[in-house]
Amino acid sequence: DIQMTQSPSSLSASVGDRVTITCRASQSISSYLNWYLQEPGKAPKLLIYGASSLQGGVPSRFSGSGSGTDFTLTISSLQPEDFATYFCQQTYTTPPWTFGQGTKVEI
Amino acid sequence: EVQVVDSGGGLVQPGRSLSLSCTTSGFRFGDYAMSWVRQPPGKGLEWVGFIRSNTYGGTTEYAASVKGRFNISRDASKSIAYLQMNSLKIEDTAVYYCTRVFCIGTARGCLYYMDVWGKGTTVTVSS
Numbered sequence: 307d308i309q310m311t312q313s314p315s316s317l318s319a320s321v322g323d324r325v326t327i328t329c330r331a332s333q334s335i336s337s338y339l340n341w342y343l344q345e346p347g348k349a350p351k352l353l354i355y356g357a358s359s360l361q362g363g364v365p366s367r368f369s370g371s372g373s374g375t376d377f378t379l380t381i382s383s384l385q386p387e388d389f390a391t392y393f394c395q396q397t398y399t400t401p402p403w404t405f406g407q408g409t410k411v412e413i
Numbered sequence: 414e415v416q417v418v419d420s421g422g423g424l425v426q427p428g429r430s431l432s433l434s435c436t437t438s439g440f441r442f443g444d445y446a447m448s449w450v451r452q453p454p455g456k457g458l459e460w461v462g463f464i465r466s467n468t469y470g471g472t473t474e475y476a477a478s479v480k481g482r483f484n485i486s487r488d489a490s491k492s493i494a495y496l497q498m499n500s501l502k503i504e505d506t507a508v509y510y511c512t513r514v515f516c517i518g519t520a521r522g523c524l525y526y527m528d529v530w531g532k533g534t535t536v537t538v539s540s
Binding site: 307336337338340342344348349350351352355356361393395397400401402403404405406407408 | 448450457458459460462463474475476477510515517521524525526527528530531532533
């Protein structure tokens with residue numbers, strides 16, 4: 307199975323900060339990488355698909371980049387509603403679709 | 414409005430069975446794959462399995478941890494997907510999310526991503 311490793315596991319930031327989260331795959335997954343946000347007690351929500359395509363309705367302060375094994379999610383200016391947990395996911399191989407362990411963004 | 418509503422969770426004893434439902438509306442059900450993802454208490458996300466759209470044969474794939482015990486099916490006439498869980502174990506305790514799966518055609522087949530999620534239904538396996 308392809309392992310997905312996110313770093314850091316958690317981070318502290320302030321409103322207005324630029325935040326970068328990294329996701330590394332154990333083997334090449336081309337651009338088959340998606341990012342999700344999960345607020346406490348809620349279902350995950352799709353942010354980015356195909357490594358860099360912004361899902362409709364998602365603010366432009368979110369962006370994704372990378373291909374192969376190394377990917378990043380960047381929030382250009384952190385807003386109060388962005389304090390949540392972020393997960394990356396690969397869908398290069400089926401089965402299984404694997405998720406990273408999550409990165410918690412805290413105030 | 415596109416909606417996915419998961420239901421059917423509850424308390425069940427180890428070794429017993431439970432069936433979850435995923436009721437959808439607002440889109441052509443047969444055109445989309447559907448998936449289940451679970452989240453144990455205080456932990457991350459684990460993909461459980463999915464069922465392809467009619468276009469791709471409606472076949473299923475499962476995580477190794479549930480293969481042979483769980484079964485995903487779909488009823489096109491009702492626009493509902495199901496997760497039948499048999500021989501439940503304590504470690505199956507989790508919030509279960511139903512998701513719509515979008516496919517973008519690529520040279521390899523599909524780039525899949527989960528674009529619509531249900532609110533989740535809680536399954537607790539305990540004696």
